[in-house]
Amino acid sequence: xxxLVHIIERFGTAGPERSxxxxxxxxxxxxxxxxxxVCPLTxxxxxxxxxxARQSGVKVLRTPAAAARAEVLTGADIxxxxxxxxxxxxxxxxxxxxPMRLMVWLKIFGSHRPQVIPSPLYAFAxxxxxxSPGTLxxxxxxxxxxxxxxxxxxxxxxxxxxxxxxxxTGFVVGYVGGLGPGKVHPEFVAMSAAVCKPSARFVVCGSxxxxxxxxxxxxLGATERFDYRGYVESIGRTLAEFDLFGYPxxxxxxxxxxxxxxxxxxxGLPPVVFSHGGVRYLVEDGVTGRVVESAGAYTSxxxxxxxxxxxxxxxxxxxxxxxxxxxxxxxxxxxxxELYKQLMESPKRERQWPxxxxxxxxxxxxxxxxxxxAFARSLxxxxxxxxxxxxxxxxxxxSGEGGIAHYHNTYPDDPHLRFWASLVRQQRxxxxxx
Numbered sequence: 001x002x003x004l005v006h007i008i009e010r011f012g013t014a015g016p017e018r019s020x021x022x023x024x025x026x027x028x029x030x031x032x033x034x035x036x037x038v039c040p041l042t043x044x045x046x047x048x049x050x051x052x053a054r055q056s057g058v059k060v061l062r063t064p065a066a067a068a069r070a071e072v073l074t075g076a077d078i079x080x081x082x083x084x085x086x087x088x089x090x091x092x093x094x095x096x097x098x099p100m101r102l103m104v105w106l107k108i109f110g111s112h113r114p115q116v117i118p119s120p121l122y123a124f125a126x127x128x129x130x131x132s133p134g135t136l137x138x139x140x141x142x143x144x145x146x147x148x149x150x151x152x153x154x155x156x157x158x159x160x161x162x163x164x165x166x167x168x169t170g171f172v173v174g175y176v177g178g179l180g181p182g183k184v185h186p187e188f189v190a191m192s193a194a195v196c197k198p199s200a201r202f203v204v205c206g207s208x209x210x211x212x213x214x215x216x217x218x219x220l221g222a223t224e225r226f227d228y229r230g231y232v233e234s235i236g237r238t239l240a241e242f243d244l245f246g247y248p249x250x251x252x253x254x255x256x257x258x259x260x261x262x263x264x265x266x267x268g269l270p271p272v273v274f275s276h277g278g279v280r281y282l283v284e285d286g287v288t289g290r291v292v293e294s295a296g297a298y299t300s301x302x303x304x305x306x307x308x309x310x311x312x313x314x315x316x317x318x319x320x321x322x323x324x325x326x327x328x329x330x331x332x333x334x335x336x337x338e339l340y341k342q343l344m345e346s347p348k349r350e351r352q353w354p355x356x357x358x359x360x361x362x363x364x365x366x367x368x369x370x371x372x373x374a375f376a377r378s379l380x381x382x383x384x385x386x387x388x389x390x391x392x393x394x395x396x397x398x399s400g401e402g403g404i405a406h407y408h409n410t411y412p413d414d415p416h417l418r419f420w421a422s423l424v425r426q427q428r429x430x431x432x433x434x
Contacts, residue, residue, distance in 0.1 A: 001033045002340060005076035009086045010044035011060060013233070014178075014207075015153055015259045016082045016107045017049055021056040022154035023336060026329040028057060032337060037061065037076075039069050041088035048233070064088075066095065074098045078343050081125075084108045084254070085115050085367050085402030087360070087410040093124070094356070094363075099348040103127045103339065107153070108254040109277040110135050112182075112394075113371040114364075114402040115254035117141070120354050127343055131256035132278030140369070149339060152257035154332040155266075159235050163267045166240040170199040171306050174242035174269075176235065176260040177249075179208030181403075182396030185248035185274065189213050191295040192246065193222035197306045200225070202246070205238055207231045235263055244305055244312065245271040245289075248298055252396045253277040265289075265323035270315035272301045288319040361416030364407045379416060390420050391427040398424045 006020050017038075024036040037059040045062060053060050061072055073079055079100045083089065084107045104125035108115040109132055117135075122128060122144050130136060131153050136145040173192065177183060185191075192202045202225055204210060210228040217226045232238045239245075245264035249255055256278035264271055265282075271289040273279045285291035290301040305312050356366035365375035377386040390404075399405045404424060408417040 001035050002344075003035045003075060003077045004037070004340070005072055005079050006036065006038045007041065007079060007081040007089070007092060008038060009041050009082075009084075009088045011038055011040040011049050011053075012044065012046040013049050013052070013231075015257075016084075018052075018156065018259055019153040020082075021052055021058055022156040022329050023333060024058045025056045025156060025158075026154065026333045027337070030330055030333055032333070035059075037072055039072055040064060041092055070098060073100060076100060078103060078340055080105055082107050083117075083121070087363075087402075087407055090363060090367055093353045097351060099350050101126050101343045101346065101348050102351070103129060103343060105129045105151070106131055106135060107256065109256050110138055110141070110254070111277070112252040112254060113368045113397055114400065115396070116367075116369050116371055118367060118369050120356075124351055124353060126346065126349070127339060129339065132281055134278050134281050135256070149335070151332060151335045151339070152262075152327060153259060154329045155259045155262045155327060157263070157266055157327075157329065160239070160263060160267055161236070163236050164240060166237075168241050170201050171197060171244075172201060172203055172242050173244045173246040173302060174203045174205070174239065174264075175246050175248075176205045176232070176238065176264070177247065177258075179204070179206050179210055179213065180400065181398070182250050182252050182254070182394070182400040183208070184213075185250050185295075185298075186395075187295045188248055189216040189222070189226070190220065191248070191299045192302070193217065193220045193225060194299045195302045195306070197303060200302070200306055201227065203227045203229065203238075203241065205229045205232045235260075236267075239264060239267055239269060242269055244302065245269040246298075246302060247271050247273045247279070249274060249276050249279060250396070251276050252394055253279070254396075255279055258282065262323060262327045265319040266327065268316040268320035270305065270312050270319055272298060272305070274298070283319075284322075287315070288322045289315055359416070360407060360411035360414040361420075364404070364417065367402065375420070378420070387423055391423040393424050 027034045039061045041064055079102050081104045083104050102125050110117040128148055130148055130150045133150050217223045253276045271283055273283050275291050283289040283291055292298045292301050357363050365372040374386040374389040377383045397403050404420050408421045
C-alpha cells in the first residue's frame with residue numbers, strides 16, 4: 001500500500017480538493033493500492049467535503065495541530081503539497097519538517113502576484129508538477145521547464161453520468177465557478193448584458209459574493225437576464241440547462257486546468273473564454289470553442305453562437321471529443337502513478353526553507369518573489385513611490401487569496417500589513433468619492 005499524504009490549506013469542495021478525491025477514486029478503480037490522507041493546514045473543513053472524502057476512501061486529519069500532522073507525515077511514502085500562495089502553506093514550508101519525499105503540485109498558473117511561484121520551491125521539492133503547460137513558458141521557469149511534468153487537475157466525471165440536455169426557455173449562457181476577486185472578468189455583467197439577442201439569459205453558479213454582480217445588472221437595467229444560484233453540487237443537472245458555457249475569467253486569473261471547464265467540455269457544451277491564464281491551453285479557437293481577447297469580442301462571440309446552432313453543435317462535439325481524450329481521470333492517475341514510482345526510487349530527505357524574513361510582512365513580500373519590490377522598499381522605510389504602487393493594488397493582489405488582506409487578516413498585529421491594507425482602502429475610498 002502506497003501511503004500518500006496531501007498538504008492543503010483547507011478542505012472544501014473547490015478544484016484542488018476535488019482533484020484529490022478523484023485521484024483516490026480512480027486509482028482504486030484502476031486496481032492501484034493507494035492510501036490517501038489529507039492534512040488541512042487550517043480549520044476550514046467543509047462537511048460536504050468530508051462526506052465526499054468518505055465516499056472516495058480518503059482519510060482527513062481533522063485537526064491542524066502540528067504534532068498530529070507530523071506523525072502522519074512521518075509515516076507517508078510521499079507527501080504532496082498543493083501549492084498556491086496562502087499564509088498557512090508558507091507557514092508549513094518554514095516549519096520543522098520530518099524527512100520526506102515531497103512532490104509539489106502547482107495549483108496556480110504563476111504569472112500574476114500574489115499567485116506566483118517562488119524560486120526556492122524548485123530545490124525544496126523533490127518533484128515539481130505543473131497543472132498547465134503555459135506555466136512552463138513563464139520567464140522564471142526557463143531552467144526548470146524541461147524537467148517539469150504537467151498533470152491536469154483530475155475531475156470526477158461520474159458526476160455527469162446520465163447527462164442529457166433539458167428543454168428550457170430562451171437561450172441560456174451558463175457560468176460555473178468562483179465569483180471572488182481575480183476570478184471572474186470584471187466586465188462579466190456588462191459584456192453579457194450587451195448581447196443583443198433578447199432571449200439570451202445568463203445563469204451564474206458559484207461560491208462568492210454575487211451581490212456586486214446583481215448591482216451591476218441593476219445599473220444596466222438587465223436584472224431579469226441574470227439568474228444567480230450560488231454554489232451547486234448537482235453539476236450535471238445544472239449544465240443540462242445550458243446552451244453555451246460562458247467562462248470569462250479575469251485578466252489576472254491564476255486558473256490552470258479548471259474543473260468547471262473540463263466538465264462543460266466533457267458533456268459537449270462549447271465554451272467561450274478569454275486567453276487568460278491556463279484556460280487558453282484548454283480551448284482551441286474555432287475548433288473546441290471560442291477564444292477572445294476583448295469584452296467586445298466576447299459579446300460578439302456569444303451573439304454569433306446564439307444564432308448558429310450548427311456551429312455550436314460542431315464546436316460542442318469537438319470539445320467533447322477533446323475532453324474525453326485529454327481529461328480522462330484514469331489517464332491522470334496513470335501519469336501520477338509514474339511520478340510516484342520515480343519519487344520512490346529516492347530515499348526520504350530533510351529540507352529547510354531558506355530564510356525569508358522574521359515578520360509576516362517580510363514573509364508576504366518574499367512570497368511575491370521578484371514582483372515584491374514595492375513591498376520590500378516599504379519595509380525599509382517611508383517611500384512615496386512604493387506606497388503609491390501598493391495603494392493601486394489590483395483586486396487580486398489586495399483581496400484575493402494570498403493577497404494583502406488575506407495576510408493582514410491572518411496576522412492582524414503586523415504593522416506593515418495593516419499599513420499596506422490601509423493604503424489600498426484609502427485609495428479606493430478616494431476613487432469612490434471622486
